[in-house]
Structures are given as structure tokens and as C-alpha cells.
């Protein structure tokens with residue numbers, strides 16, 4: 001696969017994917033890290049790692065204009081698989097359908113619970129005892145595509161969104177490379193380590 005990683009911010013999941021790829025966790029080539037936000041911190045991280053980068057600004061642009069430029073950037077890199085990693089722009093059904101089965105996302109909850117934004121606050125408000133993260137195929141329905149894998153962490157008494165987010169992020173960094181490996185033809189995985197229960201189907 002020729003893999004593009006789409007980011008909007010810090011890019012810690014992107015960094016983990018690049019390093020896991022280099023460690024042989026999944027095949028193919030990471031051909032592009034693309035941000036829809038100018039100056040996203042993750043772009044510097046990608047550059048330091050020697051991965052080609054691009055910025056396609058979404059701010060103030062129509063969905064059609066933005067997605068046309070995004071398509072062009074992905075075509076120019078000859079990408080055929082896309083990982084969304086903290087990419088904060090919702091893609092239209094028309095765009096998503098072109099990538100069906102070839103685009104995955106990581107979401108910081110145990111789907112189907114808590115879709116959309118501020119999901120850590122949603123989990124705390126709901127009083128669940130577990131939270132976690134999900135890697136799923138992207139479909140036209142927000143955060144509702146087929147699940148590839150999930151990792152669970154405890155939600156502790158006194159958790160704030162920040163402490164829970166940090167715990168979930170550690171689980172994300174374990175899950176995402178294994179889920180990408182599975183999406184690209186690798187084996188199912190189950191592991192329980194460091195307070196993280198992880199299952200990739």
C-alpha cells in the first residue's frame with residue numbers, strides 16, 4: 001500500500017505509525033503526511049522523520065473546493081490507503097465513498113459509544129468504568145464504520161478530560177499500528193499489557 005496520513009494537530013499517532021512502519025509492523029510505504037491546518041505541529045515531526053508533507057488548508061473553504069485539492073494531493077502522491085490521525089475535518093459522503101475500504105480513522109472512545117467531539121467529557125458524564133479507543137473504516141456515517149480494533153483503559157475516579165485523554169492516547173499508540181497492519185492483511189491480535197486491553201479482529 002501507498003499510505004497517506006492525514007492530520008490536523010500534534011500528530012502523535014502519525015509519529016507512532018511512521019515509527020511502527022519502519023520497525024516492520026506493517027507493509028507498504030508512507031508516501032505523505034498531509035495537514036488541513038497550516039503550521040500543524042505534526043508537520044514538523046513528519047519532516048524530521050523525513051516523510052513528505054503537504055498542507056491543504058480547509059479553513060474558510062467550501063467542502064467541495066477543499067476535497068478537490070485533497071484528492072489532487074493524494075493522487076499526486078499516488079496514495080491508495082489513508083489513515084486519519086487526529087484529522088478534524090469531516091469528509092463528505094461523496095469523498096468517503098471513493099475511499100471505502102481504504103480509509104481508516106482512530107477515535108478516542110469505545111465505539112459505538114460517544115461519537116463526535118468532546119468524547120472524553122461524554123464518557124466522564126456517563127460515568128462509564130472503561131473508556132478507550134477504536135480504529136474503524138471510514139464510511140459516510142460519522143464514527144460508525146466497521147471496527148477493526150479497540151483498546152480499553154479504565155476510567156478512574158477523579159478523572160478529568162485531560163487525564164483520561166492522556167491514558168487513551170497511550171492506548172491509541174499501541175492500537176493504531178496493529179490495526180493498520182490488520183487492515184493491510186495482517187493477523188488478528190489480542191493483548192493485555194500495561195493496563196491496556198487490546199483486540200484487533
Ligand code: GRF
Pocket residue numbers: 007008009010011012013014042085086087106107108133169172
Ligand atoms: C487522538 O486522540 C485521536 O483519537 C483524535 O485526535 C487525537 C489526535 O492526537 N481523533 P494526535 O494528533 O495523533 O497526537
